[in-house]
Amino acid sequence: MTPNSKIVIIGAGRVAGHLGKRLTAKGLNVVQVLNRSAGPAQMLGGALQVPWSDQWSELRRDADWLLLAVRDDAIGETAAALAPYCPNALVTHTSGATPSTVLSPYFRRFGVFYPLQSFSVERTPVWSGLPVCVEAALPADLVFLQKMARQLGGKAWVVNDEQRAKLHVAAVFANNFTNHCLTIAEALLQEQGLPFEMLHPLLTETVAKALAFSPAQVQTGPAQRGDQATLHQHLALLAAHPDWQALYAALSRSIQNDPHS
Amino acid sequence: MTPNSKIVIIGAGRVAGHLGKRLTAKGLNVVQVLNRSAGPAQMLGGALQVPWSDQWSELRRDADWLLLAVRDDAIGETAAALAPYCPNALVTHTSGATPSTVLSPYFRRFGVFYPLQSFSVERTPVWSGLPVCVEAALPADLVFLQKMARQLGGKAWVVNDEQRAKLHVAAVFANNFTNHCLTIAEALLQEQGLPFEMLHPLLTETVAKALAFSPAQVQTGPAQRGDQATLHQHLALLAAHPDWQALYAALSRSIQNDPHS
Numbered sequence: 425m426t427p428n429s430k431i432v433i434i435g436a437g438r439v440a441g442h443l444g445k446r447l448t449a450k451g452l453n454v455v456q457v458l459n460r461s462a463g464p465a466q467m468l469g470g471a472l473q474v475p476w477s478d479q480w481s482e483l484r485r486d487a488d489w490l491l492l493a494v495r496d497d498a499i500g501e502t503a504a505a506l507a508p509y510c511p512n513a514l515v516t517h518t519s520g521a522t523p524s525t526v527l528s529p530y531f532r533r534f535g536v537f538y539p540l541q542s543f544s545v546e547r548t549p550v551w552s553g554l555p556v557c558v559e560a561a562l563p564a565d566l567v568f569l570q571k572m573a574r575q576l577g578g579k580a581w582v583v584n585d586e587q588r589a590k591l592h593v594a595a596v597f598a599n600n601f602t603n604h605c606l607t608i609a610e611a612l613l614q615e616q617g618l619p620f621e622m623l624h625p626l627l628t629e630t631v632a633k634a635l636a637f638s639p640a641q642v643q644t645g646p647a648q649r650g651d652q653a654t655l656h657q658h659l660a661l662l663a664a665h666p667d668w669q670a671l672y673a674a675l676s677r678s679i680q681n682d683p684h685s
Numbered sequence: 686m687t688p689n690s691k692i693v694i695i696g697a698g699r700v701a702g703h704l705g706k707r708l709t710a711k712g713l714n715v716v717q718v719l720n721r722s723a724g725p726a727q728m729l730g731g732a733l734q735v736p737w738s739d740q741w742s743e744l745r746r747d748a749d750w751l752l753l754a755v756r757d758d759a760i761g762e763t764a765a766a767l768a769p770y771c772p773n774a775l776v777t778h779t780s781g782a783t784p785s786t787v788l789s790p791y792f793r794r795f796g797v798f799y800p801l802q803s804f805s806v807e808r809t810p811v812w813s814g815l816p817v818c819v820e821a822a823l824p825a826d827l828v829f830l831q832k833m834a835r836q837l838g839g840k841a842w843v844v845n846d847e848q849r850a851k852l853h854v855a856a857v858f859a860n861n862f863t864n865h866c867l868t869i870a871e872a873l874l875q876e877q878g879l880p881f882e883m884l885h886p887l888l889t890e891t892v893a894k895a896l897a898f899s900p901a902q903v904q905t906g907p908a909q910r911g912d913q914a915t916l917h918q919h920l921a922l923l924a925a926h927p928d929w930q931a932l933y934a935a936l937s938r939s940i941q942n943d944p945h946s
Contacts, residue, residue: 497914521907521915540883542890542905549890555883587877593919593933594870598884599891600906601936602863607900607943609855616848622801622816623859624896629803629810630860631892635885639868644803645861646782653758654782658854667939672854674935675862678928682868 425514425568427575429488432456433472434502436464438543439518440493441471446551446576448472456484458506460498483509489568490515491537496522503530514565520592523585524559535560537569538588539578542599551576557583557591608668640682647676686775686829688836690749693717694733695763697725699804700779701754702732707812707837709733717745719767721759744770750829751776752798757783764791775826781853784846785820796821798830799849800839803860812837818844818852869929901943908937 431452433444436459447454454474459465462478469476477483480502483490487510494502499517506515507530515527516537527534538557541549556573558580560566566582573580583591606627610620633642646654655676662669692713694705697720708715715735720726723739730737738744744751744767751774755763760778767776768791776788777798788795799818802810817834819841821827827843834841844852867888871881894903907915916937923930 496912521918541887542894544894544903547890547894550886554886581879581883583879587879589918589922590873590877591879591883593922594873594884595887596906596919596933597866597873598870598888600904600908600940601866601933602888603891603895603900603904604936604940604943605858605862605866606895607904608939609859610900612851612855612858616851618842618844618848618852620899622842622852623855625811625815626802626856627859627863627892627896629808630864631888633803633805633808634864634867635888638881639864639871642805643861643864643868645857647861651757657782657850658857661850661854667942671935671939672857672862674932675865678869678932679861679865681928682865 425488425564427451427571428453429568430455430484430486431489431491432458432484432487433468433491433493434458434506435493436461436468436476437493437495438545439539440491441468441545442543442549443491443493443518443539443576444468444472447572448474450575450577452572452575455487458483460502480505481509485509487513489513489572492517492527500526503527503534507531514560514568516560516569520557520588520595523589524561525585528561533560533562533565535565535569536583536585536588537572538583540591540595551578554578555581557581557588559584559588608671612668643679643682645679647679650680686749686826688832689714690829691716691745691747692750692752693719693745693748694729694752694754695719695767696754697722697729697737698754698756699806700800701752702729702806703804703810704752704754704779704800704837705729705733708833709735711836711838713833713836716748719744721755721763741766742770746770748774750774750833753778753788761787764788764795768792775821775829777821777830781818781849781856784850785822786846789822794821794823794826796826796830797844797846797849798833799844801852801856812839815839816842818842818849820845820849869932873929904940904943906940908940911941 431454433440457469457476465476490513496519514533515531516535524536536559540555556578558569570580692715694701718730718737726737748771757780775794776792777796785797797820801816817839819830831841
């Protein structure tokens with residue numbers, strides 16, 4: 425495997441798109457886009473200026489690295505469908521929640537190339553320092569994947585299946601659940617005719633502090649200081665939203681039980 | 686009330702300290718620091734280069750604005766103790782959770798000056814754009830408090846007691862609860878020997894997106910897309926932490942029920 429290895433992007437969604445564009449921009453050798461449906465394949469092939477196809481059988485036989493960026497539940501079947509055409513290529517998926525071993529029945533050289541970021545259609549990710557979790561069955565492939573991560577500007581982390589599974593749960597807390605807390609905050613303000621913008625400085629500071637220190641060290645608030653009067657007042661104010669009231673109680677309890685903070 | 690009105694800071698904690706320093710830095714007329722215990726009063730008085738005292742009775746009789754930055758549960762008693770010496774001053778507290786009316790038995794001119802930020806000992810807050818929620822019994826005092834908020838570089842928001850109470854709940858979700866989610870994420874990584882640093886880019890992007898759009902619009906993750914396989918896998922991975930498992934379930938349920946996202 426060399427910097428000139430022929431890369432085929434499998435999939436044409438957000439992760440495939442951002443990875444394909446970055447690989448191409450960094451001069452790496454993306455040679456083809458394959459995707460089950462033609463529309464997105466054509467679009468991404470066009471963006472990368474490489475041939476595309478919606479037929480697995482058109483996979484280039486000389487491909488070196490198959491970068492599977494497909495839905496978690498399609499990884500196994502896609503690998504099975506591609507294996508006959510390129511049995512000796514390195515194949516990796518990009519999933520946090522899926523073990524590398526779902527690929528092992530089909531490919532000898534399998535692994536994972538999981539960029540730990542939330543990719544959006546409309547935003548170009550900051551690749552500099554972006555953690556890419558890599559894993560491979562063969563040591564030489566692991567070295568190659570680490571190099572590729574660094575070529576993208578990212579930081580390579582060797583992370584095994586068990587670690588990656590937990591990392592993915594952690595990412596749900598750090599991304600999805602924090603965002604849901606913000607959604608509730610926004611809704612509560614809206615009910616009072618106040619804009620979410622009012623919370624921007626607080627939120628910016630919250631994250632700056634968590635990054636500068638450690639979230640466990642900077643926990644504050646009524647639950648942390650055992651301020652029962654405020655806790656009761658807040659629960660009463662959430663009476664119209666039983667879901668959020670239950671969340672408030674559960675989160676406060678967890679803060680109070682937390683041996684880490 | 687004028688920009689030269691004589692300001693007395695009551696309290697010597699984090700909020701008192703940051704407000705006192707900023708008022709002084711902006712050339713406003715802080716004339717005294719009063720605090721129930723002498724040590725912190727002396728420290729803040731020294732920092733501001735103004736007289737200090739631990740005796741309420743030493744309150745300057747010509748004070749125009751008493752800025753009460755004391756614990757929520759001490760606001761009423763402190764106002765009661767100060768009222769005899771300066772019954773005609775404007776008195777405001779800095780609390781999100783406390784109605785302005787706790788001051789009304791003691792002062793005719795009462796109000797709130799609540800800076801919506803999480804103040805730390807070791808960090809200087811960004812005052813530019815910082816939301817300051819103001820409220821006052823008398824219209825002229827409200828105008829004065831709005832001016833003071835702007836003098837500090839902040840943005841004045843006229844917010845009544847009911848709005849401020851809900852805003853405070855929202856701030857708990859946006860600050861304390863997001864931080865707790867990050868604490869759990871950090872702990873999960875630590876168990877796998879991985880550093881929290883790995884989540885920094887994801888977290889930065891999460892917040893950037895929530896600020897650029899609206900958190901309700903950018904919710905992602907297994908709960909949002911109804912990915913039952915991943916939800917079950919994640920719950921199983923949290924078996925060793927019943928508290929976090931329960932939180933994961935409750936947050937996922939709330940995301941799925943949320944009519945806002």
